[in-house]
Amino acid sequence: MRLSHRWREALTGLSFISIWVVGFLIFTLLPLLRTFMFSLNEVRITAEGIRTQYIGWDNYRAALLMDVQFGDILVQYAMETLVTVPIIVVFALMMALLLNAKVRGKGVFRTIYFLPVVITSGPVIKQLIDQGATTLPGIEDVIELSLLEQMLPGLLADMVTYLLGSFITILWFSGVQMLIFLAGLQKLDASIYEAASIDGASRWETFWKLTLPMMNPMIVVNLVYTVITQSVFALNPVIDYVQKAMYDPALGMGYSAALAWLYFAVMLIMLGLFVLLVRQRNR
Amino acid sequence: MGFLSRRVIDRWKRILWGFTGEGILFKLIIYFLLTLVGFVYLYPLFYMVSYSFMDTDDLIDPLVNLLPTSLYLDNFVRAAAVMDFGRTLMQTVLVSFLPAALQTVSAALIGYGFARFRFPLKPVLFALVLATFIIPPQITMIPQFLMFQELGLLGSIFAYLIPAFFGQGLKSGLFILIFYQFFRSIPKALEEAAQIDGAGSYRIFAVISVPMAVPAFIISFLFSMVWYWNETTLAALYLGDQLRTLPLQLQQFAAAYQKLYPVAPNSKTGRSLNEAINMAGTFLNMIPLLIVYFVAQRWFVESVERSGITGE
Numbered sequence: 240m241r242l243s244h245r246w247r248e249a250l251t252g253l254s255f256i257s258i259w260v261v262g263f264l265i266f267t268l269l270p271l272l273r274t275f276m277f278s279l280n281e282v283r284i285t286a287e288g289i290r291t292q293y294i295g296w297d298n299y300r301a302a303l304l305m306d307v308q309f310g311d312i313l314v315q316y317a318m319e320t321l322v323t324v325p326i327i328v329v330f331a332l333m334m335a336l337l338l339n340a341k342v343r344g345k346g347v348f349r350t351i352y353f354l355p356v357v358i359t360s361g362p363v364i365k366q367l368i369d370q371g372a373t374t375l376p377g378i379e380d381v382i383e384l385s386l387l388e389q390m391l392p393g394l395l396a397d398m399v400t401y402l403l404g405s406f407i408t409i410l411w412f413s414g415v416q417m418l419i420f421l422a423g424l425q426k427l428d429a430s431i432y433e434a435a436s437i438d439g440a441s442r443w444e445t446f447w448k449l450t451l452p453m454m455n456p457m458i459v460v461n462l463v464y465t466v467i468t469q470s471v472f473a474l475n476p477v478i479d480y481v482q483k484a485m486y487d488p489a490l491g492m493g494y495s496a497a498l499a500w501l502y503f504a505v506m507l508i509m510l511g512l513f514v515l516l517v518r519q520r521n522r
Numbered sequence: 523m524g525f526l527s528r529r530v531i532d533r534w535k536r537i538l539w540g541f542t543g544e545g546i547l548f549k550l551i552i553y554f555l556l557t558l559v560g561f562v563y564l565y566p567l568f569y570m571v572s573y574s575f576m577d578t579d580d581l582i583d584p585l586v587n588l589l590p591t592s593l594y595l596d597n598f599v600r601a602a603a604v605m606d607f608g609r610t611l612m613q614t615v616l617v618s619f620l621p622a623a624l625q626t627v628s629a630a631l632i633g634y635g636f637a638r639f640r641f642p643l644k645p646v647l648f649a650l651v652l653a654t655f656i657i658p659p660q661i662t663m664i665p666q667f668l669m670f671q672e673l674g675l676l677g678s679i680f681a682y683l684i685p686a687f688f689g690q691g692l693k694s695g696l697f698i699l700i701f702y703q704f705f706r707s708i709p710k711a712l713e714e715a716a717q718i719d720g721a722g723s724y725r726i727f728a729v730i731s732v733p734m735a736v737p738a739f740i741i742s743f744l745f746s747m748v749w750y751w752n753e754t755t756l757a758a759l760y761l762g763d764q765l766r767t768l769p770l771q772l773q774q775f776a777a778a779y780q781k782l783y784p785v786a787p788n789s790k791t792g793r794s795l796n797e798a799i800n801m802a803g804t805f806l807n808m809i810p811l812l813i814v815y816f817v818a819q820r821w822f823v824e825s826v827e828r829s830g831i832t833g834e
Contacts, residue, residue, distance in 0.1 A: 245640075251723045252639025256647065259632040259698070262688020267654055270665035277664065289668065334559065340552050349823050351560045357815045357822060358808050360752030362772040366804040370797045372569035375562065407566055410559070418826040425827070463656075471658045473754045478660055482755070485664060492664055499661045506658065 277496035284492070291493070298497035309498060312476045317505055319401065323409055324465045324513065326402070331413040331461060332454065335420035336446075353418065355411035361473030364408060373407040412468060416461040423457040424450070455517065462513040470506045477502050574598065574802035581798055597802035604779045604799075605771040607806060614751060614767040614810075617679055622746035625686040625694060626739055632689050633701025634727055638713075648702075655695030659756060667759055677764035682750070692749050692756075697742045700829045704738040705731065741825045744818055751811065768807045775803050 253260075278298050280291040302309055334352060338345050367373050402409070427450065435445045471478070481502060484495040538547035569588070573581075577594040580586045601607075636648055666685075667676075675681045685691050689698060708731070716726050732739075754769050761767070771778065779795045815822060 248639050249641035252635050252641040252644075255635025255639065255727075256632050258628055258687065259635075259651065259689040260647070262685065262690040263650060263654070266666060266685045266688060266690040267657065267662060270662035270669070271657070273665035273668075274661055337552055337556055340549075342549055342552050342556075346823070348556045348560055350819055351563055353823050354815060355563065357748050358752075358811050360769040360772075361754045362769045362775075363752075363804055363808060366772065366775075366800055367566045367570065370569075370573070370800055372566040372573075372801075375565060407562060410563055411566075415826075418823070422826040467656060467658075471660070478658075478755065481660055496664055499658075499664070503658060503661050507656075510656070 274496040274499060277493045278500050280493045282491050282493035282496075294493075298494050299501065301494065302497050302501055309480060312480055313502065313505060316470075316475065316477045317509065320466060320469055320509055321512075322402070323469060324462060324509075327409055327413045327465050328416060328458065328461045330410065331416035332420050332458075334413070334417050335424055336450075338417070338421055339424045349418075349421075353414040356414035359411055364411075364474060368405075368408070374404060375407070412465070412472075415468075416465060419457050419461055419464075420454065423454055427453060459514055459517055462517065463510060466506065466510050466513065470502075570801045570805055570808075573798050574805045576798045578796065578798075581796055594798075597799045598806060600779075600783065600799055601775075601803035601806050604775060604782050605768065605803060605806065606766070610766050610768050610771050611810065613765050614769075617682055617757070617761060617765055617767060618747050618751040620679060621682040621686040621691055621750050622743050624683055625689075625691040625697060625746050626742040628687055628689045629694060629697035629742060630701050630732065630735065630739065631727075633698045634705050634731060636698070637702045637705035638710075651689075651695050651698050653695070654690065655693060655699075659692075663756060663759060670760060676760060677762040679761075679765065681760035682756075692746065692753060697746060700742055701735065701738055704735055704829055708734050737821075737828045740818075740821050741829050744814075744821055745825070748811065748814070768810070772803055772807045775800065 277291070279293060279295060281294050281298075283290040283292075338349060338352075364373075431449060432445060435449060440448070469475070477498075481495055481498045484490040484498055485492055536545065538545045572588050572590060574597055575593045575595070576586070576590040577592070577596070580590050580592075580594070583591075632651075636644065636651070670676050670681045675684070682691070686694070712730050712734075713726050716730055717723075721729070751767070752769055754767075754773060757765075757767050757770055758773075761770075776795055779799070783795075821828075
């Protein structure tokens, strides 16, 4: 009797998630396997259908060793992500701390900061960037860019220039993260802070010793979320390149599939790197 | 020295700074920072709105910086014509509202299944749900594209609807997680009472659990709708030329403009594409979402707390 009850529960549960299992097999797992197969083949689309010819790891070899352009944009994407993601997460945490203070009119500010999450699409951002709407006027007057480039080594100067030129678009990608931090901050127990302040801890100390460690799960979530959103955003040059390769008869779908897998691998490495760093710091 | 005695200094320090930072000065600093950042956030939008009303004279005039001298509406007329605004808007609503609704319903079913029942391989399956969120659509889109092509679904809304129904739509993993967390946070007692009364699991789900999860439904639908609306990579690939969304039209704005308003060489009447028209197009493209945001603002801004997505 007890066993049958268990079986019934399992079957009901599985019936609820059955649409997901079917969908996962057809629309995620099968395509994943197919892209992987494609990446090991030369794929030609002919009038009779798809022709594939097995070529082993040649596509990967060609992408990594011969395709200079892809290598460049992949490295650039990795560098930019490694710089932007921590900036977005730190900025989101700072804004969440400000919004968590006891001031009136917080709702208005929250509404402003979250607005970009709703209206951001690739073409909108592209139009705004192209028209120069995303650079604050006068920022070049305040910081002399050419001077900066002389003082700093090449790569670092490039990074700083990149940040100054695109910092509005960085802010525009921090809305969700800010809310996640804010929700975490609001759950913190006020009595711990009272105890700390009675013991003579300053705000600065309580932030580093209490708030930050307790925010750790949210930091991990936000790092992962930010890496993913940055990586799949339509304006990402790597995505653009992968898509162009797909339609390019000289490169083909097999090559494009290999590029997509390489891109996914780099993204996973970065995810792992961020998560490891946060875990390490905590020990 | 009485005037500057320690007590007086302490008192002022307390008023301005406060014991734990609730003083006037502290609040002023916070307001200043919040406003400054708010300005930076909104600057691109100010720029867009202001430029969208400028006529050619304003654009050329170096004295006109950010505010147009008059409200020039012709930019909007042209931009709307280039984007075929009315028709495109209807199509965009169609390809964002329907998949969002379907995705929300299936995410609720799946989330409920994971939250309420024990079955073999549950941890593995749930880990896979979360993993689908990490897999970039770019890696599955080529075979999916070929699959839809074989089925003859390219260019139709079904290329969006079918994956959404099977819990494999845009960011489906996230929505399943929202419902999972939400259903786990509501007490089981009511459901158990209904079970004793002899109600079946599907009935309990429909009659008792769904009404309690209204916030999760609203939040999921809104976010799903916004993300489908703003999606361009998959839209271009699956919907093609048959279903044009506003962001896709904006993407091809310059080319479409030249087609609709060709500028004959040496003619003085034709007006070529300028930044004012570009900004008017961007603004038009944004208006429907701005309206949605301001109507449903509370649901967006409170989404994280209400859905309990951050967990306990």
